[in-house]
Amino acid sequence: MRLKVKYIDMDTGELTALLHEEDCMDLGVREQDRVKLKHEKKDTITAIVQTTDSVIKPGEIGILGQTMKVLGAEAGEEIEILSTGKPESVDYIRKKMDGGELATEEIRTLVADIASRNLSNIEMAAYVTALHINGMNLRETADLTLAMVQTGDVIEFDRSPIFDFHSVGGVPGNKITLLVVPIVAAAGLLIPKTSSRAISSAAGTADIVEVFAPVEFDARQLKRIAEKVGGIMAWGGSVNLAPADDLIIKVEYPLGIDPHAQLLASVMSKKKAVGADYMVIDIPMGEGTKVKDMEEAKAYARDFIDLGERLGMKVECAITYGGQPVGRAIGPALEAKEAIGILEGSSFPGSVIEKACELAGMLLEMGGIIRGTERARDILASGKALEKFRQIVEAQGGNADIRSEDIPIGKHRFEVQARKSGYVASIQNKDIVKIARAAGSPKDKGAGILLNKKRGHKVDLGETLFTIYAENEAKMERAIGLARRLDSVSIEGMLIARVPSFSRVSG
Amino acid sequence: MRLKVKYIDMDTGELTALLHEEDCMDLGVREQDRVKLKHEKKDTITAIVQTTDSVIKPGEIGILGQTMKVLGAEAGEEIEILSTGKPESVDYIRKKMDGGELATEEIRTLVADIASRNLSNIEMAAYVTALHINGMNLRETADLTLAMVQTGDVIEFDRSPIFDFHSVGGVPGNKITLLVVPIVAAAGLLIPKTSSRAISSAAGTADIVEVFAPVEFDARQLKRIAEKVGGIMAWGGSVNLAPADDLIIKVEYPLGIDPHAQLLASVMSKKKAVGADYMVIDIPMGEGTKVKDMEEAKAYARDFIDLGERLGMKVECAITYGGQPVGRAIGPALEAKEAIGILEGSSFPGSVIEKACELAGMLLEMGGIIRGTERARDILASGKALEKFRQIVEAQGGNADIRSEDIPIGKHRFEVQARKSGYVASIQNKDIVKIARAAGSPKDKGAGILLNKKRGHKVDLGETLFTIYAENEAKMERAIGLARRLDSVSIEGMLIARVPSFSRVSG
DSSP states (O other), X not given: OEEEXXXXXXXXXXXXXXXXXXXXXXXXXXXXXXXXXEOSSSOEEEEXXXXXXXXXXXXXXXXXXXXXXXHTOOTTOEEEEEEEOOOTHHHHHHHHHTTOOOOHHHHHHHHHHHHTTOSOHHHHHHHHHHHHHHOOOHHHHHHHHHHHHHTSOOOOOSSOOBEEEEEOOOOTTOOTHHXXXXXXXXXXXXXXXXXXXXXXXXXXXXXXXXXXSOOOOOHHHHHHHHHHHSEEEEEGGGTTSXXXXXXXXXXXXXXXXXXXXHHHHHHHHHHHHTTOSEEEEXXXXXXXXXXXXXXXXXXXXXXXXXXXXHXXXXXXXXXXXXXXXXXXXXSHHHHHHHHHHHXXXXXXXXXXXHHHHHHHHHHHHHTTOXXXXXXXHHHHHTTHHHHHHHHHHHHTTSXXXXXGGGSOOOSEEEEEEOSSOEEEEEEOHHHHHHHHHHTTTTTSTTOEEEESOOTTOEEOTTOEEEEEEESSHHHHHHHHHHHHHSOOEEEXXXXXXXXXXXXXXXX | OEEEEEEEOOOXXXXXXXXXXXXXXXXXXXXXXXXXXXXXXXXXXXXXEEEESSSSOTTEEEEEHHHHHHHTOOTTOEEEEEEEOOOTHHHHHHHHHTTOOOOHHHHHHHHHHHHTTOSOHHHHHHHHHHHHHHOOOHHHHHHHHHHHHHTSOOOOOSSOOBEEEEEOOOOTTOOTHHHHXXXXXXXXXXXXXXXXXXXXXXXXXXXXXXXXXXOOOOHHHHHHHHHHHSEEEEEGGGTTSSTHHHHHHHHHHHHTOOOHHHHHHHHHHHHHHTTOXXXXXXXXXXXXXXXXXXXXXXXXXXXHHHHHHHTTOEEEEEEEEOSSOSSSEESHHHHHHHHHHHHTTOOOOHHHHHHHHHHHHHHHHHTTOSSHHHHXXXXXXXXXXXXXXXXXXXXXXSOTTOOGGGSOOOSEEEEEEOSSOEEEEEEOHHHHHHHHHHTTTTTSTTOEEEESOOTTOEXXXXXXXXXXXXXXXXXXXXXXXXXXXXXXXXEEOSOOOOOOHHHHHHO
């Protein structure tokens, strides 16, 4: 069937062809079926059918946003439309739904279809749901990881070995990359670290680094910078590493799921793509993180290590305390300020220094350096980490003379005070993130939270628990409102409950 | 946040709001999140976020097709946008993913959200996938059925009891409704039958009836007609019975799944909505139908009967032979012609008469009439069924004098001939449907197939196996091409294979 192209200025994220219901009947296709669009002089592409009885007339085909670009057609041209079958991947999704084990070749086809946006949202959702319920064994997970690597860019460094690390996430204030990368690089090891931006958190590492340096590099730039100064702190999204992952996350997010196998493959594929030989994985454990208890943490650790072995990577895992934010600062500029302060010699906050040196130390030991944590502390204390940090910042195109005191933070400030005296019993990670985000973080770099008290600290009525920073008054109002509603920092006396005597009598 | 409405002439089937990425950052929302759209003088609606950095500018909001209608806004107006959470239903979908049993109230909320299009395609796909994998027990299935009934129209007849029947589908040529309804109604029982149009088949019952009478009625019209003449053959899609079902089918279809519980609820909800007291369910079994073997057929039968009990309906099931098409005709006009021919007194094809009289007989017996099948045959033979059929056709607004010979069928004909002699070993339901659809069925009413030979028939080289009918030459060419490629009617000699003597020696 030949139809006249009408351009529709809209994008659904899928490759979409809008057909009139009458033409669908003639073609024998329904909504969500596939059609081939054949442009005589240009390409043939496959698109997913949407139907209408109003937006276009019979004889016309509506081509949406990027589908038009991919097809290379112009409005008013006639193109040939043919009905075509579903990709084989849909059968593999069915197989996973029915509890089957996917073969290497099946996983490769599935990931290739995901990466080339050949699957609809409905099919993608069925995939992640089936994976959430039926899981994958390690062999499938390794194949999934490799398939994700193969559908993106791969960086081959001239030097080896390559060191890398990753935090599984979920704990706010985790700015340790800003310390670990310069420490490890200062020890002479190559650490080309890519990080993500915040999705639902208050600040991703890429958001923090961007406060003082560019973070967007392609594969070639990344290689050049990392080889020159021994390390980089880049935004992973700018390098085309394992791009299928982002498309999968897009459907996981609305369902609030993160299937075990997909999480493993997501982390490992980005590391495999930069050729990591040795890597440390930080698994924060505690309320509000991705990992609830020791058992789950150990299961992840075991799987990361085994998966690493299958992929030819040596992996060590650190299960870390994630029950409250790491350090005091939450939000891009506040976290940058805190981390750079430590590089400059501040011995505060201790939790950040300790975590960074322990993780850096593990990497140093994997690189053959004995007493790694001690060595990491030395590198930090000697100023060598600061020097290396400045080299990296300069190589990324930032200001090498950056000082913590120069980093601008939100000019609107509000102190949230204790409504009773006692001890800080807990700090709710999720609530703190919500308040920081309401204040404008991560978009407003200067917005966020500075914790004045942490778990176990003594606090008096009226003392400041935390300070909210915002760049914009309306957002500050929203953040304050939220802080009042949420019990983000709970205070208890030493006496938690008093049991009256009659309960003993009646009991 | 206040944004200026821009109308986008496109419809995704979801309630969609297109936001610029910058505004999303400010609102703290991502693609697939929900926003409330508040129109000062009109309604507040909830829409699913799509993001763009091109179609609209920051400060604008793109409102798509029907979302605009629902909202009641006009292009250029400013509306208030607020970020809002996901519907609770997403938690219930998660619960089903995690293998949980859904409570009555949870199922009710879920179905209400489905019916009001409050769930995205991604969420809907996760629901049907979770249901396919983890299933529902009978209590949940009964709640699902009732919730589907409650979110649509319900018809209450002045008379009772109400009789009904349903064929689970998958077998082509199953035009028995055209016989069962008049036979049962002629016996004095009330049978307000609704049927579907073809989705992937060559002809739904509604497509067949539409050849000679209107089939689109609302609940009030349906009630009036059925009460007047004792029966109706309406298109279910025109009555708003259990509308959630159609929305669920829309996501099941692209995944090629039909979860057991959803199939049960789908059938029973439409029947419960018309207040059916007694019903017969025809479960065709065989290659190419929904039910593969006796075990599965019996499981369905048991569940239909148990579910009926929970819903206060008396259900009997007939497991029928579905290994080849029912009768000779496949396609709307051809099937209408065949069925009306039988009403007029033709004793051919026997399989259609037998199946219709058996099923009608079961209904008559449920209505207290003894020797039901015999009675059904009498009603058919006496001409009372034809008389009742004409009353029904007239009441639906069709020509009461309709005769089988007046029904126009496709003027292009092509006979597919046997390429060898032997016996018809099998007829592939799915291939026959494909060829009929290629010929134009069900859109072209006169298109379809007439089987000249059926299973077990002796056939000589060059004899006609089946005749293809089409209204359009190009479609006929496509159908012929397909018929040549597919081995839709397989012929075997009495000697199926010859085993040479040396195999005995070597064995």
